Amino acid sequence: MKLRVYEHLLALNAGFDQVRRTMRALGRHRSFDSSELARFSDLSEEARAATIRGSKTGSAAATRKAGKRERKCSGIPRRSAD
Numbered sequence: 001m002k003l004r005v006y007e008h009l010l011a012l013n014a015g016f017d018q019v020r021r022t023m024r025a026l027g028r029h030r031s032f033d034s035s036e037l038a039r040f041s042d043l044s045e046e047a048r049a050a051t052i053r054g055s056k057t058g059s060a061a062a063t064r065k066a067g068k069r070e071r072k073c074s075g076i077p078r079r080s081a082d
Contacts, residue, residue, distance in 0.1 A: 005055075009052065009055060012048070012051060013048065013052075016044055016048040019044045020041050020044060020045070023037045023038070023040055023041040023044070024037075
């Protein structure tokens with residue numbers, strides 16, 4: 001892949017990191033529901049993983065990590081390793 005694509009992915013990751021840091025900071029204020037902000041932060045992590053996965057450069061680890069978050073948020077039971 002061209003260097004420019006990796007630069008865009010790096011910028012995208014930086015943006016998602018900014019969102020997560022900001023959600024944590026807002027969660028410290030009483031006027032915001034920290035559990036809702038945590039949920040939105042998890043959703044942003046899922047969006048990041050899905051975007052990277054869709055780029056064909058994403059790692060299997062990022063995909064597994066997003067799957068774990070999704071199951072945690074939605075209450076889907078973990079699959080057993082057959």
